[in-house]
Amino acid sequence: MILIASHPPRLPKEKSVSMSWMIDVAHVTYTYPNTERPALESISFQVPPGQFVALLGPTSAGKSTLCYCLNGVVPRLFGGEMKGKVVVAGLDTYEHEIPVLAQHVGLVLQNARSQLFNVTVLSEVAFGCENLGMPPEEIRQRVTEALALTELHGLEDRQPSTLSGGQQQRVAIACVLAMRPDLLVLDEPTSELDPLGSEQVMKIVARLNRELGKTILLVTHDTDFVARFADRVLVLYQGHLVEDNTPRNVFTNQTLLQQYRIRPPQVCEITFELLSRGTPVTQMPITIDEAVEVFKRLEKDGQ
Amino acid sequence: MATSAFIPANTFLHRLDARSKLIALLTILAIAMILDHPVYILGLLGIVLFSWLAARLPLNFLGNIFKYFSGIALLIFCIQLFFYPGEIYLLHLSRPIPLIGFSGYISLEGVLYGLALILRLIVILTIAPLLVMTTPLSELMLALVKFKIPYRFAFILTTAMSLLPSIQNRAELIQQAQLCRGVADFEQGNLILRLRASASLLIPLILGAFRDSQTLEVAISSRAFGAPVQRTYLLETHLRPVDYSLIMASGLLLLFSLWIRWG
Ligand SMILES: Nc1ncnc2c1ncn2[C@@H]1O[C@H](COP(=O)(O)OP(=O)(O)OP(=O)(O)O)[C@@H](O)[C@H]1O
Numbered sequence A: 001m002i003l004i005a006s007h008p009p010r011l012p013k014e015k016s017v018s019m020s021w022m023i024d025v026a027h028v029t030y031t032y033p034n035t036e037r038p039a040l041e042s043i044s045f046q047v048p049p050g051q052f053v054a055l056l057g058p059t060s061a062g063k064s065t066l067c068y069c070l071n072g073v074v075p076r077l078f079g080g081e082m083k084g085k086v087v088v089a090g091l092d093t094y095e096h097e098i099p100v101l102a103q104h105v106g107l108v109l110q111n112a113r114s115q116l117f118n119v120t121v122l123s124e125v126a127f128g129c130e131n132l133g134m135p136p137e138e139i140r141q142r143v144t145e146a147l148a149l150t151e152l153h154g155l156e157d158r159q160p161s162t163l164s165g166g167q168q169q170r171v172a173i174a175c176v177l178a179m180r181p182d183l184l185v186l187d188e189p190t191s192e193l194d195p196l197g198s199e200q201v202m203k204i205v206a207r208l209n210r211e212l213g214k215t216i217l218l219v220t221h222d223t224d225f226v227a228r229f230a231d232r233v234l235v236l237y238q239g240h241l242v243e244d245n246t247p248r249n250v251f252t253n254q255t256l257l258q259q260y261r262i263r264p265p266q267v268c269e270i271t272f273e274l275l276s277r278g279t280p281v282t283q284m285p286i287t288i289d290e291a292v293e294v295f296k297r298l299e300k301d302g303q
Numbered sequence B: 001m002a003t004s005a006f007i008p009a010n011t012f013l014h015r016l017d018a019r020s021k022l023i024a025l026l027t028i029l030a031i032a033m034i035l036d037h038p039v040y041i042l043g044l045l046g047i048v049l050f051s052w053l054a055a056r057l058p059l060n061f062l063g064n065i066f067k068y069f070s071g072i073a074l075l076i077f078c079i080q081l082f083f084y085p086g087e088i089y090l091l092h093l094s095r096p097i098p099l100i101g102f103s104g105y106i107s108l109e110g111v112l113y114g115l116a117l118i119l120r121l122i123v124i125l126t127i128a129p130l131l132v133m134t135t136p137l138s139e140l141m142l143a144l145v146k147f148k149i150p151y152r153f154a155f156i157l158t159t160a161m162s163l164l165p166s167i168q169n170r171a172e173l174i175q176q177a178q179l180c181r182g183v184a185d186f187e188q189g190n191l192i193l194r195l196r197a198s199a200s201l202l203i204p205l206i207l208g209a210f211r212d213s214q215t216l217e218v219a220i221s222s223r224a225f226g227a228p229v230q231r232t233y234l235l236e237t238h239l240r241p242v243d244y245s246l247i248m249a250s251g252l253l254l255l256f257s258l259w260i261r262w263g
C-alpha cells in the first residue's frame, strides 16, 4: 500500500520586474470588516533594498495592520476594504496570492506560542517549503541553513512548545527564513520575551540585515535597539504615518516623542533630564556608546 | 506540563509505521463491533492491554480511564441487565412491568450483552490512546495523507490534537488566576456559584483561543499554506516487513470474525 505522489512543478518564485524599492506603499487606506474607522489612512512610503526600518507607535496605531498589508494577509485573509497600492519586492499584493508573496516577505508575529503548531522544530521550519512543493533534499538544505542562521542547530527534534521564549521566536524566524525571503517583517517579536530572549532575537535580526543584506521592517518598543541598528524610523499614530525620519532626529525630538507617546532610548531620557537641569549638552547621544563619548567630554569640560 | 500525547520510546509499537498501526486500530474497532460475545471482546482487550504494556505506556493513565468511566459502564451494564429480552432466566425479581419494558427477570443474555458492551467501551477508550501515544502527530498526519485524506483535513485534525494540551494548560492557569482574585472555587459552593466560576474560566479561555486562532491563521497563511501545488513532505515513511505482517494479520483477523458472526 505505497502511494507515491508525483510532484507537479513547485510554486515558482516570481521574479520581480526591475525593482527599485523593496517596499512601495502608495496611498493605502484600509478598513477592517464591520468597523467604521480605517485602521490605516493614506499611508505612503518606500523602502530601498537592504534598509533596516523600525516602525514605532502607541497601541492600536495600526502597526500590525501595516505588517499584514505587506504579505497580502490584509486584505486577502481579513477581508475589509482596501484602497491604494502595495508593491513588495516588485510584486503587487493585489495580483499575487499569499503563497507567492511568502517567498519574498517573511512575517514573524508577536506571540511565539500561537505561531508554532508543528510537532518538532524540524517539521515547523520545513512547513513553508513543503507547502511550496519543494523537493525534500532542497527542503533539508534550507532548513539546515535557516537553523544555522538562527543559532538553533541541535534542536531539530525538540517540540517547539518546550523551548524558551527566545528560542521559540528564533524558530519562528527560521520558519520564514527557510523560504529565503528578501524582506523580513517582524511584528513586536520580543515584546513577550525576557531581556535575555530579546537580546538573542535582536542579535539575529541585526545580523540578518548587516551580513545578509535582508531588508527589515521591525515593529518594536525597544528603542534602545532601534537607535543602535535601524537606518530609519517610521511613526504610526491612529492609522496615520506621522513621521518618517532617522532614528537620531526622532529620538532627540522631545515634543514628537511626547505627542506620539514613544518612549525614547534610555540615554535620551537621561539627556533630556540633564538638559532640563541646565547641563549644556550640545550633542544628543542616542546609543550607549555615544553617551559614553558625550559624557566623557562633559566631564573633561568640568561639568 | 503535558505538551503532547506522544510518549517517546523505542519499542516495537513505536517503530511500526503509522499506517499499519492505523489499520490495526480500525480492524480491532471493527471486530469489537462485529462480535458481541464478551469472550471475544475480552480477547481484543487482551491484545490492547498487552500492546499497552509492550509499549511501556503509563499504567496510571489506564487506571484513570477506568476511574472516569466506571460509573457510565455500570449504568450501561445495569440497563442491559434489567431490560435485555433474554430467554435463559437467571434471577426472578418481580412481576413484569410492561410499562417500562421490564420483564421481571435477569437473563443470561442480558448479563452477557451488558458485559460485551462494557468491554467494547473499554476497548474503544484504550485503543485510541495506544495509537496517539506511540505515534508522533507528524507521522499520523502523513499516514492520513497517504490514505488519501485531504491534506487540509489531516492538518486541521492533527493540529487540533496537538493544541489540546496547551488549551488544558491555559485553563489551569486561568483557574489559578481566578482563584487568586477570589472568584469562587470551581468545585465548591452551590450550583449558581459554580456556574459563575465556570463562566469566569470559559470566557477568557474562549477569547484567548479566538485571538490565538487568528494569529494561527495569519501564521499558517504566511507560510504558504494552501499554495496551489502538490505539497511535498520532508518526512519519509516506509512500510517494513513487520508492517506488512501486521496489516495481513489484521485482515485475517477481520475475515475470521466475519466468519464467526455470519459464516
Ligand atoms: N481583526 C480585526 N478586526 C477589526 N478591527 C481590528 C482587527 N484587528 C485590529 N483591528 C483594529 O485596528 C486598529 C489597529 O490595530 P493594530 O492591531 O494594527 O494596532 P497595533 O499598532 O498593532 O497595536 P498593538 O501595539 O496593540 O499591537 C485598532 O483600532 C484595532 O482595534
Ligand SMILES: [Mg+2]
Residues within 6 Å of the ligand: A063, A064, A065, A187
Ligand atoms: Mg500589533
